[in-house]
Amino acid sequence: MTTGIEGVTEAINRAAVEARSEGEPQWLAERRAHAWSVYESLPMPNTRLEEWRYTDLRRHLDLDALKLGSVEARPDDPSSYPAVLADTIAEDREAAGHLVLMDGAVVHVDIRDDLASLGVVLMPLRQAVREHPELVEPHLATEAVPPEEGKFAALNAALWSDGVFLYVPRGVRLDAPVRVTRWIGEEGAAFFSRTLIVAEATSQVSYVDEIVSSDFEAQTLASAAVEVITRNGAQVQYVSLQRMGRGAFYQSQQRTLAGRDSTLDTLNVSLGASVSRVDLNARLMGPGANSDMLGLYFGADDQHFDHNTSQDHEAPAARSDLLYKGALDDHSRAAFRGIIRVHKGAQQTDAYQTNRNLLLSEHARADSLPNLEIEADDVKCSHGSTVGQLDDDLLFYLMSRGLPRAKAERLVVLGFLGEVMSRLPLGGVVEKVTRAIEQKLRG
Amino acid sequence: MPQNEVIQGLDLDVDKYGFSDEEQHVFRTQPGLSEEVVRQISAQKGEPEWMLEFRLEALRIYESKPMPTWGGDLSTLEETLDEIYFYVRPQDRMERSWDDVPDNIKTTFEKLGIPEAEQKVLAGVGAQYESEMVYHSLKKEWEDKGVIFDSIEDGLKNHPELFRKYFGTVVPSADNKFSAMNSAVWSGGSFVYIPKGVQLETPLQAYFRVNQERMGQFERTLIIVEEGARAHYIEGCTAPTYSTESFHSGVIEIVVNPGAHFRYTTIQNWSNNMYNLVTQRALVHEHATMEWLDGNLGSKLTMKYPSCYLVGEGAHGNILSIAYSGDGQHQDTGGKVVHAAPHTTSSIVSKSISKGTGRSSYRGLCKVYDGAVGAKSNVECDALLINETSRTDTYPYIEIEEKRSNIGHEATVSKVGDEQLFYLMSRGMSEEEAMALIVRGFIEPIAKQLPLEYAVELNRLIELEMEGSVG
Numbered sequence: 001m002t003t004g005i006e007g008v009t010e011a012i013n014r015a016a017v018e019a020r021s022e023g024e025p026q027w028l029a030e031r032r033a034h035a036w037s038v039y040e041s042l043p044m045p046n047t048r049l050e051e052w053r054y055t056d057l058r059r060h061l062d063l064d065a066l067k068l069g070s071v072e073a074r075p076d077d078p079s080s081y082p083a084v085l086a087d088t089i090a091e092d093r094e095a096a097g098h099l100v101l102m103d104g105a106v107v108h109v110d111i112r113d114d115l116a117s118l119g120v121v122l123m124p125l126r127q128a129v130r131e132h133p134e135l136v137e138p139h140l141a142t143e144a145v146p147p148e149e150g151k152f153a154a155l156n157a158a159l160w161s162d163g164v165f166l167y168v169p170r171g172v173r174l175d176a177p178v179r180v181t182r183w184i185g186e187e188g189a190a191f192f193s194r195t196l197i198v199a200e201a202t203s204q205v206s207y208v209d210e211i212v213s214s215d216f217e218a219q220t221l222a223s224a225a226v227e228v229i230t231r232n233g234a235q236v237q238y239v240s241l242q243r244m245g246r247g248a249f250y251q252s253q254q255r256t257l258a259g260r261d262s263t264l265d266t267l268n269v270s271l272g273a274s275v276s277r278v279d280l281n282a283r284l285m286g287p288g289a290n291s292d293m294l295g296l297y298f299g300a301d302d303q304h305f306d307h308n309t310s311q312d313h314e315a316p317a318a319r320s321d322l323l324y325k326g327a328l329d330d331h332s333r334a335a336f337r338g339i340i341r342v343h344k345g346a347q348q349t350d351a352y353q354t355n356r357n358l359l360l361s362e363h364a365r366a367d368s369l370p371n372l373e374i375e376a377d378d379v380k381c382s383h384g385s386t387v388g389q390l391d392d393d394l395l396f397y398l399m400s401r402g403l404p405r406a407k408a409e410r411l412v413v414l415g416f417l418g419e420v421m422s423r424l425p426l427g428g429v430v431e432k433v434t435r436a437i438e439q440k441l442r443g
Numbered sequence: 444m445p446q447n448e449v450i451q452g453l454d455l456d457v458d459k460y461g462f463s464d465e466e467q468h469v470f471r472t473q474p475g476l477s478e479e480v481v482r483q484i485s486a487q488k489g490e491p492e493w494m495l496e497f498r499l500e501a502l503r504i505y506e507s508k509p510m511p512t513w514g515g516d517l518s519t520l521e522e523t524l525d526e527i528y529f530y531v532r533p534q535d536r537m538e539r540s541w542d543d544v545p546d547n548i549k550t551t552f553e554k555l556g557i558p559e560a561e562q563k564v565l566a567g568v569g570a571q572y573e574s575e576m577v578y579h580s581l582k583k584e585w586e587d588k589g590v591i592f593d594s595i596e597d598g599l600k601n602h603p604e605l606f607r608k609y610f611g612t613v614v615p616s617a618d619n620k621f622s623a624m625n626s627a628v629w630s631g632g633s634f635v636y637i638p639k640g641v642q643l644e645t646p647l648q649a650y651f652r653v654n655q656e657r658m659g660q661f662e663r664t665l666i667i668v669e670e671g672a673r674a675h676y677i678e679g680c681t682a683p684t685y686s687t688e689s690f691h692s693g694v695i696e697i698v699v700n701p702g703a704h705f706r707y708t709t710i711q712n713w714s715n716n717m718y719n720l721v722t723q724r725a726l727v728h729e730h731a732t733m734e735w736l737d738g739n740l741g742s743k744l745t746m747k748y749p750s751c752y753l754v755g756e757g758a759h760g761n762i763l764s765i766a767y768s769g770d771g772q773h774q775d776t777g778g779k780v781v782h783a784a785p786h787t788t789s790s791i792v793s794k795s796i797s798k799g800t801g802r803s804s805y806r807g808l809c810k811v812y813d814g815a816v817g818a819k820s821n822v823e824c825d826a827l828l829i830n831e832t833s834r835t836d837t838y839p840y841i842e843i844e845e846k847r848s849n850i851g852h853e854a855t856v857s858k859v860g861d862e863q864l865f866y867l868m869s870r871g872m873s874e875e876e877a878m879a880l881i882v883r884g885f886i887e888p889i890a891k892q893l894p895l896e897y898a899v900e901l902n903r904l905i906e907l908e909m910e911g912s913v914g
Contacts, residue, residue, distance in 0.1 A: 006618075051512070067686070069705075095580060118589075134543070176756065278803070315808065357843070357844075358844065359843065359846035359848075361846060362813070362845075362846055363813070364846060365813075365842075365843065365844045366841075366843050367840070367841065367842045368839075368841040368843075368852075369838065369839065369840050369841065370839060370852065371835075371836070371837060371838050371839075371855075372826075372836060372837040372856060373833070373834075373835075373836045374826070374828065374834060374835045374836065374856050375834045376828075376831060377828035377830055377831045377832075377833055377858040378858050379856060379857070379858070380857060381855070381856040381857075382853070382854060382855040382856065383852075383853070383854050384851070384852060384853045384854070385839065385841055385851070385852040386849075386850060386851045386852070387811075387841060387843040387848070387850045388848070388849045388850065388851075389846050389847055389849070390850070
């Protein structure tokens with residue numbers, strides 16, 4: 001079916017959206033239909049747009065070739081988990097709750113009884129639509145990632161199959177992270193999932209979202225939309241670990257809305273996939289809001305990473321600090337585009353932004369655009385960006401202590417990237433990421 | 444320190460650049476840009492056929508390119524392009540003796556202090572009024588050494604081979620919409636040639652003056668610095684204030700041959716309704732150094748990014764830029780360095796001040812091509828905001844393809860520190876004086892690189908701009 005509208009294909013079209021809506025409440029069906037209209041009305045992003053300057057979709061993504069991922073319910077049978085999924089889960093330490101998705105369908109969910117009895121909700125998004133519409137309807141694809149945000153946001157809002165809903169009531173503090181593991185196995189398909197996290201006033205929660213897959217022969221698309229909302233004084237840590245196989249096109253659109261005096265920290269670790277595009281927009285909406293935004297990427301072969309971030313200071317006296325670091329080997333390539341926007345009236349803003357890149361090979365490439373737009377005069381803002389090679393002095397020092405070159409290089413790279421993780425020392429995450437990087441360093 | 448002391452010793456007239464002269468010209472084209480206008484300009488100049496072809500091709504390129512959507516707001520300019528005069532000839536011939544310059548033009552430049560400056564410190568002076576160079580002179584000792592400092596038209600006429608070899612090679616017509624426009628309608632500007640090994644100790648200088656309302660000035664400057672030579676060129680621009688927009692879109696091409704050293708200094712102080720869109724670029728060869736010193740005050744919108752293409756091993760590029768945006772002004776300035784050879788180094792230091800509803804944007808590119816082993820670049824931006832309605836942006840593009848390179852960018856934004864203000868005011872200074880002093884301290888690293896007269900002028904201009912900045 002050719003319609004002439006960019007991005008409408010044999011698998012991705014209005015009929016598919018209608019099929020997804022079957023059995024859903026009226027409001028959701030209408031929301032999907034609206035999102036689809038927005039999708040149709042928007043052109044496919046191209047490199048003439050600043051935000052897509054370094055990622056040429058015509059070269060990297062062939063929507064026409066994709067089918068829509070099947071999302072049939074499966075029995076929860078851990079013994080049938082593919083090895084990569086089983087290993088990933090086995091590495092996880094204690095958790096407040098778990099949720100596992102295979103090929104876009106939730107196969108497992110559990111939450112500690114004591115937390116459930118305090119009103120914490122962790123469940124598949126589809127189920128939450130039915131059981132907690134009063135919590136889901138106001139926030140889903142409205143406040144944080146509405147379809148109007150862009151072509152991919154609209155596509156996800158129209159076609160999401162399932163996802164995660166986490167709700168933490170006022171004053172409830174979780175002492176262990178919520179862990180979500182997503183696995184994609186079906187090749188040549190497109191998967192759309194969504195996450196909605198609402199943390200009420202003074203609550204506290206950490207959330208680790210990991211996505212893994214095997215390598216694919218045919219291009220496979222994993223699209224994620226993540227909406228995180230913190231109310232006054234809440235504290236939330238959102239961590240995303242992307243360790244997909246080659247052949248994957250990973251696309252994630254994240255937005256965090258930080259209320260008064262809340263803390264909303266994020267960590268994006270990008271290690272896998274052939275192409276990985278993460279859009280993270282942090283809005284600091286209440287005075288005293290605070291956001292640490294961390295990112296880490298390590299590329300090998302011809303991997304392509306594109307991180308696009310923004311720090312929107314809309315209220316006075318808020319603070320944000322972004323640190324993205326990446327190492328690039330072989331022919332891999334990374335682009336970072338970050339912007340700090342201090343809106344009118346957001347006085348006493350403290351905002352920082354740093355992107356550092358390490359090129360490990362002759363053929364790697366790093367592009368960096370750390371931008372500032374400042375419309376208030378009583379602010380402290382700075383940004384920095386560097387691209388360089390391994391520190392020779394450091395290497396020499398280690399080698400003079402008897403380390404072989406390869407090992408010395410590994411240590412320096414781990415030390416370089418380790419700075420990011422040391423700022424968010426979440427149980428198990430640091431070890432997991434370190435192991436994954438070491439594995440890549442060994443090639 | 445009372446305020447009159449701050450100003451003492453700076454004998455610049457407050458209203459120096461605001462005056463305008465009665466419009467006088469011997470020829471001008473119809474308003475708007477067309478093939479007819481381009482042909483008329485070429486005919487007026489009695490150009491060789493290849494130049495007419497070059498202009499017409501550039502016009503085609505200009506027409507095929509969309510208006511840039513990044514940078515400042517060009518919508519008003521777009522609407523008024525049809526009303527702008529693309530060529531105004533103020534007199535029939537260029538003078539080599541100051542006494543022969545027509546009185547009205549002479550008076551203008553005398554008010555700007557040009558004859559005095561020439562006598563005192565300069566090796567040569569060019570003065571452009573509207574579209575044409577009206578005066579050019581070069582001290583004899585330099586002429587004897589083979590230095591050429593001419594209007595661009597005379598450069599084409601008198602040195603055709605040299606001219607054709609370099610013209611349009613550093614900034615091709617197709618580089619951007621405004622370089623295409625300039626290539627189609629260029630008029631005036633300088634042609635400079637510094638022979639091998641000649642070290643010019645005192646600067647060459649050009650002044651550009653737009654007097655007529657709704658006038659576009661499209662000067663074109665071509666500078667060739669031969670091996671091991673050394674020179675400094677200074678450019679100053681002014682225009683009176685009119686109620687309708689004026690337009691300046693120059694192209695400056697510089698070739699710095701191996702081992703040469705060249706510095707280009709611009710202090711632009713256009714009137715507040717001038718669109719100032721300039722392409723200035725240097726091609727820097729082996730172990731040569733290019734320095735841009737770029738000061739932008741005035742104009743409604745400036746889009747200007749002096750650039751160094753480091754194409755020879757060990758080439759060095761240095762860009763120092765300062766922007767001052769007052770009410771209703773947008774300075775979209777910065778710098779561009781392209782490392783295309785091994786062991787090339789560069790540095791960009793940019794300082795901006797935004798006052799009232801002024802907006803300063805730094806836009807820069809640092810590009811290191813694969814193979815530019817050992818490239819090093821450092822970019823530093825500092826923005827100072829004076830009022831809560833001021834705005835500043837920083838858009839640095841960093842594109843690195845070579846592992847064995849080292850590239851850094853840092854930027855900070857701050858307001859004038861309350862503690863600094865308090866300290867100075869507690870010593871008896873008014874808030875306005877204190878603010879002016881802090882601002883001067885902020886731009887000092889750049890001002891001290893300027894020849895004395897320019898540093899004084901820059902400070903004075905900043906002081907004038909700062910008046911009334913404290914509510």
